Amino acid sequence: MVINPEELDRTVGDALVELDYKRLDIEVPYFTERQPTGENIAEYLWEGLRGRLSERLVHLRLSETSSSYFEFFDEEGYPYER
Numbered sequence: 596m597v598i599n600p601e602e603l604d605r606t607v608g609d610a611l612v613e614l615d616y617k618r619l620d621i622e623v624p625y626f627t628e629r630q631p632t633g634e635n636i637a638e639y640l641w642e643g644l645r646g647r648l649s650e651r652l653v654h655l656r657l658s659e660t661s662s663s664y665f666e667f668f669d670e671e672g673y674p675y676e677r
Contacts, residue, residue, distance in 0.1 A: 637665040
């Protein structure tokens, strides 16, 4: 499925604003029981975006640096070769 880039940008921006300038372990309920690691942040974003984008979300990649990143996807429904 194709998504309008402006819609995607708005949807991702809405998800990121929930985390922006916050002490994740104190101000975001999801992270009071989980460490705010890159892996857990990617999973948090996946869960939030999955609800908004449904089946249009296939793979999420969260970059920390140019060579360090975290990926999240549904193993069962992943349509691409790994």
